[in-house]
Amino acid sequence: xxxxxxxxxxxxxATLPPSSSVGDYVxxxxxxxxxxxxxxxxxxxxxxxxxxxxxxxxxxLQEMGLAEYERYRGASLTAAGRREALRLVRRHRxxxxxxxxxxxxxxxxxxxxxxRLEHAVSDEFTERxxxxxxxxxxxxxxxxxxxxxxxxxxxxxxSLGETxxxxxxxxxxxxxxxxxVLNYLGERSLVPGRSVKVREVRALDGVVTVEDxxxxxxxxxxxxxxxVFVQSTLEGVQDPVAPA
Amino acid sequence: xxxxxxxxxxxxxATLPPSSSVGDYVxxxxxxxxxxxxxxxxxxxxxxxxxxxxxxxxxxLQEMGLAEYERYRGASLTAAGRREALRLVRRHRxxxxxxxxxxxxxxxxxxxxxxRLEHAVSDEFTERxxxxxxxxxxxxxxxxxxxxxxxxxxxxxxSLGETxxxxxxxxxxxxxxxxxVLNYLGERSLVPGRSVKVREVRALDGVVTVEDxxxxxxxxxxxxxxxVFVQSTLEGVQDPVAPA
DNA sequence: CTTATATTTTAGTCTTGCCTAAACTGTAAA
DNA sequence: TTTACAGTTTAGGCAAGACTAAAATATAAG
Ligand SMILES: [Mn+2]
Ligand SMILES: [Mn+2]
Ligand SMILES: [Mn+2]
Ligand SMILES: [Mn+2]
Numbered sequence: 050x051x052x053x054x055x056x057x058x059x060x061x062x063a064t065l066p067p068s069s070s071v072g073d074y075v076x077x078x079x080x081x082x083x084x085x086x087x088x089x090x091x092x093x094x095x096x097x098x099x100x101x102x103x104x105x106x107x108x109x110l111q112e113m114g115l116a117e118y119e120r121y122r123g124a125s126l127t128a129a130g131r132r133e134a135l136r137l138v139r140r141h142r143x144x145x146x147x148x149x150x151x152x153x154x155x156x157x158x159x160x161x162x163x164x165r166l167e168h169a170v171s172d173e174f175t176e177r178x179x180x181x182x183x184x185x186x187x188x189x190x191x192x193x194x195x196x197x198x199x200x201x202x203x204x205x206x207x208s209l210g211e212t213x214x215x216x217x218x219x220x221x222x223x224x225x226x227x228x229x230v231l232n233y234l235g236e237r238s239l240v241p242g243r244s245v246k247v248r249e250v251r252a253l254d255g256v257v258t259v260e261d262x263x264x265x266x267x268x269x270x271x272x273x274x275x276x277v278f279v280q281s282t283l284e285g286v287q288d289p290v291a292p293a
Numbered sequence: 294x295x296x297x298x299x300x301x302x303x304x305x306x307a308t309l310p311p312s313s314s315v316g317d318y319v320x321x322x323x324x325x326x327x328x329x330x331x332x333x334x335x336x337x338x339x340x341x342x343x344x345x346x347x348x349x350x351x352x353x354l355q356e357m358g359l360a361e362y363e364r365y366r367g368a369s370l371t372a373a374g375r376r377e378a379l380r381l382v383r384r385h386r387x388x389x390x391x392x393x394x395x396x397x398x399x400x401x402x403x404x405x406x407x408x409r410l411e412h413a414v415s416d417e418f419t420e421r422x423x424x425x426x427x428x429x430x431x432x433x434x435x436x437x438x439x440x441x442x443x444x445x446x447x448x449x450x451x452s453l454g455e456t457x458x459x460x461x462x463x464x465x466x467x468x469x470x471x472x473x474v475l476n477y478l479g480e481r482s483l484v485p486g487r488s489v490k491v492r493e494v495r496a497l498d499g500v501v502t503v504e505d506x507x508x509x510x511x512x513x514x515x516x517x518x519x520x521v522f523v524q525s526t527l528e529g530v531q532d533p534v535a536p537a
Numbered sequence: 538c539t540t541a542t543a544t545t546t547t548a549g550t551c552t553t554g555c556c557t558a559a560a561c562t563g564t565a566a567a
Numbered sequence: 568t569t570t571a572c573a574g575t576t577t578a579g580g581c582a583a584g585a586c587t588a589a590a591a592t593a594t595a596a597g
Pocket of ligand 3: 313408
């Protein structure tokens with residue numbers, strides 16, 4: 050007696066997890082446009098690939114059911130695509146937190162490493178890591194970490210540029226990819242979890258001057274002030290992580 | 294005034310790290326044959342790919358300077374190939390150690406996860422991890438971890454099958470890829486770091502009976518006995534890691 | 538010395554993911 | 568309403584890495 054076992058390995062999508070390329074494209078669309086349509090150009094710029102490559106991938110994402118794509122009109126994520134994006138973002142931010150808290154990385158270096166690792170770890174690994182980290186709510190940059198079920202709280206924070214002199218505020222998030230910017234702010238401990246007092250918000254040139262917990266004053270140019278997001282100290286602290 | 298910057302990105306080896314495929318092939322050759330030549334068939338079996346794919350990769354490895362390849366005669370690693378293999382093995386074993394000690398994985402599950410992660414982590418990550426782990430000498434299965442400089446101590450251990458009744462020995466290493474085997478031994482705490490007393494080595498069928506630290510006896514069949522490597526309890530303990 | 542068999546290689550394809558160059562489209566300004 | 572141009576798509580290629588089927592080779596057995 051003999052058997053022939055026929056497995057249909059011809060459908061690469063059904064079971065297999067998306068490749069790292071596919072994942073990065075989906076994540077890029079999510080980061081650029083959320084639920085809206087992301088343009089070919091923007092995705093190309095973010096991923097450092099040619100526009101032609103993006104057009105090609107938009108078509109494939111549609112095949113895979115991860116995005117809807119209309120020629121000349123960009124691609125927007127389907128529910129499945131959003132789910133996949135959030136899964137990667139959760140991994141990415143948990144990994145960043147681990148790198149900073151347990152391996153001694155500085156917060157400007159965690160992103161690059163996480164960008165690769167997010168595609169290599171399993172769901173098992175991710176949840177065990179979350180456990181080990183005590184289920185943090187935010188990553189080192191203050192970005193909220195999506196829950197395991199794909200939930201992500203919407204948040205409306207104001208930037209330092211939108212505050213007024215006299216207010217005491219808590220730094221919640223720093224939104225900037227540049228290592229120089231992160232390094233500058235990190236060295237001065239202007240990081241999530243710290244609170245500062247707003248001394249001056251100068252309309253003329255957008256410079257915001259703040260006084261840190263040690264009484265030291267820092268003058269931040271418009272772009273810097275727009276990258277630092279805060280909340281009133283009165284509101285509850287939403288699990289800030291303290292980078293180096 | 295303008296400049297045109299010409300980068301020769303046409304040489305993919307010079308700077309770029311080997312792909313995970315290339316890495317796995319190099320590692321397979323090392324694991325199968327060490328410094329000798331590994332056959333097409335053996336590598337194909339270990340990596341679950343066709344022989345034709347292996348022949349193709351052998352040629353590429355030679356192009357890359359990672360292996361020497363002679364038709365019909367298999368491939369052997371060059372110094373560069375050995376270096377690359379050891380680099381991956383170091384990562385793999387450190388990652389396994391981390392998974393077991395810090396994420397609560399069981400020792401039969403660590404291999405699969407490490408097999409993917411070894412290609413995604415940076416040297417930076419690897420050395421920081423080694424630091425965090427306290428520079429362990431062995432992984433959860435008792436395999437020695439290559440040093441950062443590519444050094445790996447040669448070792449000559451005997452298996453349980455080669456011991457004699459009456460000896461008290463320390464389990465140093467368990468050489469078996471099967472999850473069932475690892476699970477069986479793990480549940481009985483017959484793992485690296487534990488010591489046992491050899492009760493009987495039966496020539497007839499190769500069954501070895503040992504008494505563990507709690508006085509419980511275990512009869513191990515020939516294949517199991519050949520998978521468990523030990524050293525005399527009198528010799529120095531070489532940094533054993535204790536799996537679950 | 539021949540032959541059978543296991544192993545290996547060759548030949549021909551396929552998919553993924555990237556590229557450049559050329560053609561096309563949508564839209565905002567003239 | 569035409570036009571210019573930024574943005575997009577198409578066309579054509581390429582490299583990595585896998586596969587199957589067919590041909591070639593080494594070697595062990597007769
Ligand atoms: Mn990524
Ligand atoms: Mn982040
Ligand atoms: Mn691997
Ligand atoms: Mn191991």
